Amino acid sequence: xxxxxxxxxxxxxxxxxxxxxxxxxxxxxxxxxxxxxxxxxxxxxxxxxxxxxxxxxxxxxxxxxxxxxxxxxxxxxxxxxxxxxxxxxxxxxxxxxxxxxxxxxxxxxxxxxxxx
Amino acid sequence: xxxxxxxxxxxxxxxxxxxxxxxxxxxxxxxxxxxxxxxxxxxxxxxxxxxxxxxxxxxxxxxxxxxxxxxxxxxxxxxxxxxxxxxxxxxxxxxxxxxxxxxxxxxxxxxxxxxxxxxxxxxxxxxxxxxxxxxxxxxxxxxxxxxxxxxxxxxxxxxxxxxxxxxxxxxxxxxxxxxxxxxxxxxxxxxxxxxxxxxxxxxxxxxxxxxxxxxxxxxxxxxxxxxxxxxxxxxxxxxxxxxxxxxxxxxxxxxxxxxxxxxxxxxxxxxxxxxxxxxxxxxxxxxxxxxxxxxxxxxxxxxxxxxxxxxxxxxxxxxxxxxxxxxxxxxxxxxxxxxxxxxxxxxxxxxxxxxxxxxxxxxxxxxxxxxxxxxxxxxxxxxxxxxxxxxxxxxxxxxxxxxxxxxxxxxxxxxxxxxxxxxxxxxxxxxxxxxxxxxxxxxxxxxxxxxxxxxxxxxxxxxxxxxxxxxxxxxxxxxxxxxxxxxxxxxxxxxxxxxxxxxxxxxxxxxxxxxxxxxxxxxxxxxxxxxxxxxxxxxxxxxxxxxxxxxxxxxxxxxxxxxxxxxxxxxxxxxxxxxxxxxxx
Numbered sequence: 001x002x003x004x005x006x007x008x009x010x011x012x013x014x015x016x017x018x019x020x021x022x023x024x025x026x027x028x029x030x031x032x033x034x035x036x037x038x039x040x041x042x043x044x045x046x047x048x049x050x051x052x053x054x055x056x057x058x059x060x061x062x063x064x065x066x067x068x069x070x071x072x073x074x075x076x077x078x079x080x081x082x083x084x085x086x087x088x089x090x091x092x093x094x095x096x097x098x099x100x101x102x103x104x105x106x107x108x109x110x111x112x113x114x115x116x
Numbered sequence: 117x118x119x120x121x122x123x124x125x126x127x128x129x130x131x132x133x134x135x136x137x138x139x140x141x142x143x144x145x146x147x148x149x150x151x152x153x154x155x156x157x158x159x160x161x162x163x164x165x166x167x168x169x170x171x172x173x174x175x176x177x178x179x180x181x182x183x184x185x186x187x188x189x190x191x192x193x194x195x196x197x198x199x200x201x202x203x204x205x206x207x208x209x210x211x212x213x214x215x216x217x218x219x220x221x222x223x224x225x226x227x228x229x230x231x232x233x234x235x236x237x238x239x240x241x242x243x244x245x246x247x248x249x250x251x252x253x254x255x256x257x258x259x260x261x262x263x264x265x266x267x268x269x270x271x272x273x274x275x276x277x278x279x280x281x282x283x284x285x286x287x288x289x290x291x292x293x294x295x296x297x298x299x300x301x302x303x304x305x306x307x308x309x310x311x312x313x314x315x316x317x318x319x320x321x322x323x324x325x326x327x328x329x330x331x332x333x334x335x336x337x338x339x340x341x342x343x344x345x346x347x348x349x350x351x352x353x354x355x356x357x358x359x360x361x362x363x364x365x366x367x368x369x370x371x372x373x374x375x376x377x378x379x380x381x382x383x384x385x386x387x388x389x390x391x392x393x394x395x396x397x398x399x400x401x402x403x404x405x406x407x408x409x410x411x412x413x414x415x416x417x418x419x420x421x422x423x424x425x426x427x428x429x430x431x432x433x434x435x436x437x438x439x440x441x442x443x444x445x446x447x448x449x450x451x452x453x454x455x456x457x458x459x460x461x462x463x464x465x466x467x468x469x470x471x472x473x474x475x476x477x478x479x480x481x482x483x484x485x486x487x488x489x490x491x492x493x494x495x496x497x498x499x500x501x502x503x504x505x506x507x508x509x510x511x512x513x514x515x516x517x518x519x520x521x522x523x524x525x526x527x528x529x530x531x532x533x534x535x536x537x538x539x540x541x542x543x544x545x546x547x548x549x550x551x552x553x554x555x556x557x558x559x560x561x562x563x564x565x566x567x568x569x570x571x572x573x574x575x576x577x578x579x580x581x582x583x584x585x586x587x588x589x590x591x592x593x594x595x596x597x598x599x600x601x602x603x604x605x606x607x608x609x610x611x612x613x614x615x616x617x618x619x620x621x622x623x624x625x626x627x628x629x630x631x632x633x634x635x636x637x638x639x640x641x642x643x644x645x646x647x648x649x650x651x652x653x654x655x656x657x658x659x660x661x662x663x664x665x666x667x668x669x670x671x672x673x674x675x676x677x678x679x680x681x682x683x684x685x686x687x688x689x690x691x692x693x694x695x696x697x698x699x700x701x
Contacts, residue, residue: 003137004457018146031236032134040491040503041539041622050506056137058487058508060608063137068146070139074507075608076537079615 003057003072006064011037011071011081017088017097018067021053025069030055034063034070037099039080047080049099118243118272118476119233120468122280123225123260125184126303126332128152129465130229132237133473138284138466141236149461150232153181154224156211164228173354178211182304183225185327186218187263188256194327219263226267244269245472247464250276250309250323272475278309279318280467281433285458288316294428295321297417299446299454301409302434304330308413310420310427322419324412331364331436334402338363338393341401342378346389355384367402370395371438399441406445413449430454435461487511489599490607492568492576495532495541497522498625504568507537511574511597516567518583520560522629528553529564531580533593537611539618545607550591552580570596624673631664631680638687645693653689660686 013021013035025033034057038050057063057072064071073081083102120138122129127149131140140148147166155168156178163171172179189196192203199207209216226246233241246269248260257274264271278298282288287296290313300307307325311318339359343349350356362378369376370393380389417424430450436442437460446454458466487510493503496519505515521529530551536544554562563583570576574597581588611618638661646654660683667676 005459005462007459030135032137032139036508038506038508040506041501041619047619052509054508054510055135061508065140065148068142068148076611076615079612080619 003059003061003063006062006073006078008064008066009083010062010064010078011073011084011086012064012066013069013071014085014087015067017086018069020088020097021069025053028053032056032070034072035086036072037077037081037084037086038074039077049081051086051097117237117239117241118245118472119230119241119269120280120465120470120472121226121229121244121246121264122277122465122468123184123222123246123248123263124152124302124464125182125305126152126330127461128225128229129462130233131465131469132233132241133469133476134237138469138473140462140465140469141233143232144235150225150228151181152184152225153179154183154221155179156214156216158212162224164224173357180209180211180216180221183209183218183221185304187222188253188259189218190255219259219266222260222263223266226264226269230267230269242268242270243272243472245273245275245468245475246271247275247277247280247468249305249307249325250278250320251307251325252276273471275468275471276309276320277433277464278307278311278320278323280465280471281431281458281463282311282318282467283470284463284466285429285431285455287429287431288313288318290428292316295420295422295426297413297427297430297450298433299409299413299430299437300325300433301406301436301442302330303436304328304332306330306409306412308409308416310416310422312420321422322416324416324419326408326412329405329408331367331434333405334367334436334439335360335364337401337405338367338398341397342366342389342391342393345393345397346378346391348383348387348389350384352384358383359389366393367398367439370398371440395440402439402441406439406442409445410449424450424452427452431458431463432456432460433463488513488570488597489604490535491537492547492570492596493534493544494519494566494578495534498629499541500622500625501534501536501539501541501544504566505570511570512572514567514569516565519564519566521554521557521562521564522559524559525556526554526559526562527556529562529580531566531578533576533578533591535596535599536607538607538614539622543610543614543618547576547593547596548578548591550578550580550589552582552587552589554582554585554587574598620673624671624676627673627676627680628668631668631676634680634683635661635664638683638690641687641690641694645690645697648693649690653686657683657686657690 021035025031033053033055036052036054039047040050061072061074062078085100087098117132119130119132129140129149131138142148150165151169153168155163155171186207189207191201191205191207196207207218244264246260246264248257261271261274281298282296294313296311298309305327306329307323309323310321312321342363350359358380362380366376366378375394377392383389430452432454487508488505491503491507492505493501496502504517505513528551532549533547534541534544535547538544552564565581565583567579576593576596579590663679664683667679
């Protein structure tokens with residue numbers, strides 16, 4: 001296989017996020033699809049997450065199965081996401097997907113950027 | 117679609133190849149691992165998996181596990197010691213008034229897996245690849261095939277487990293004649309197989325194992341250690357099974373942690389068990405069991421007429437190989453680091469899925485969607501890369517961002533289109549550039565929208581528009597997707613090698629830009645309002661500003677960020693006064 005399999009130490013989803021992602025992927029007609037998580041420079045605290053629903057892993061990716069959802073991460077992003085958890089809540093105020101990263105020293109209030 | 121099935125002694129898994137990658141399928145509770153346990157009630161439906169396992173303590177005589185040990189066996193052969201029947205006849209198990217063959221019982225497990233897959237996929241799955249141990253003889257293989265047929269599958273192929281694991285590890289891409297040792301320590305069995313790659317197909321050169329050696333024995337040794345350490349011995353089946361469950365949990369925790377607590381309240385006769393346990397202790401207890409694998413490894417190598425130095429790879433299979441002790445032991449036996457890139461519990465099933473995909477011809481013509489091989493973006497103030505379309509985005513794709521002028525009086529913006537994964541613009545490749553002019557304005561007043569769009573043919577169009585005047589510039593770049601694999605590899609290697617220093621450089625630059633913006637603003641405000649503030653406050657602000665300047669000179673990222681935050685904090689009152697003054701004026 002051209003990609004590697006990682007474990008939940010790298011990145012994991014909560015039950016809530018798993019449910020939401022599964023239903024999004026099913027709605028999109030690709031129940032076997034995956035969530036791509038990337039960390040790119042920029043954003044208000046230096047680094048920001050980009051997330052996208054994709055068909056599956058690509059060469060050199062790391063595939064992390066978590067709670068029945070496949071997460072795919074490119075190797076460079078993997079250096080920065082390590083230990084992250086993706087949560088989803090229906091809360092009106094702070095609803096939506098949110099990532100917590102134990103490596104981050106500063107988070108911005110939107111939960112989309114952080115600095116490592 | 118062909119399903120891949122790992123029909124294990126303790127646990128079984130099923131999956132399919134879909135959308136270009138192998139996926140294990142989970143049941144409705146999200147479990148991808150189904151215990152190979154079958155429960156036959158007096159009346160009603162047969163249960164399989166966790167549901168069957170739950171019945172074990174209530175109905176031990178109606179619950180069957182490890183049926184794999186009996187499949188294809190005749191009375192008198194190994195494993196059939198406790199069974200009734202005439203020597204030489206096929207093994208069978210009597211439950212109540214039913215006589216069941218191992219094939220029938222196995223087929224219940226396969227039926228369960230089939231229904232998990234069909235529920236998940238919403239389609240009928242009637243073709244399968246099933247794995248068996250390398251040492252299985254013809255009778256055992258034939259019986260496994262028959263079990264598959266009884267479950268409603270057309271069994272496309274019976275594959276040996278080490279071969280499947282090697283496929284999952286991607287070892288079919290090694291050079292021809294490469295040799296691989298597969299160390300498989302499961303729940304109840306151990307095998308060491310030596311494989312050789314011949315024209316893209318794995319041949320089993322030799323295999324040796326012990327069908328009564330596995331993680332269960334380790335759990336028992338740990339359970340014994342726990343009860344000895346606590347000074348509590350248990351006799352009831354319920355307490356024994358709780359103790360063993362706790363031992364297994366401790367083993368799993370101690371595969372990553374150095375110490376843990378075992379707590380079993382009211383274990384037996386109102387006595388509770390509570391002790392601490394270290395990795396060293398469980399390693400000492402399990403070492404004798406693991407050491408038993410050495411002779412088997414040596415014998416397999418001998419049979420294959422190989423030395424450890426002849427091996428190209430050693431791979432680990434089976435949940436028990438998660439123990440650091442096992443990994444170190446394997447390293448010691450073979451004199452090399454084992455390959456740890458795959459999930460030890462899932463690699464056999466993944467390999468079965470891949471084998472199914474190969475049979476279907478799926479792996480040769482995987483329709484890979486075109487993606488951006490590298491990130492695309494523009495250079496921003498300070499020489500940083502600002503990614504607009506990240507690497508691996510499916511094309512066609514469109515994305516944009518708004519930019520503003522960084523300097524007062526600036527008369528235009530030069531947009532350099534970059535490709536690459538590095539944080540500093542100068543380390544990436546420049547694909548082209550365009551210039552958008554605008555009338556001189558104060559810093560931050562101009563809004564330029566930059567839009568990247570790549571069409572299905574990989575042609576990148578970059579559009580920049582000054583939102584106030586509506587004037588726009590467009591550039592078309594044809595080579596945004598066509599990058600040689602070597603060039604992509606080199607760019608990725610560089611980005612990984614320099615990841616942390618690059619990120620540090622980015623964060624420093626961003627902080628430097630902020631400092632360079634703040635310092636003159638603070639000076640300006642002090643000149644206007646300094647006399648309205650207490651002397652002490654002004655001195656404090658000046659001290660913090662000096663510290664920011666010092667951090668800039670030292671080029672220390674962390675220090676710069678901290679001093680900026682401190683300066684920001686100390687100028688809060690000054691900022692408020694500035695706003696008040698502006699409002700009055």
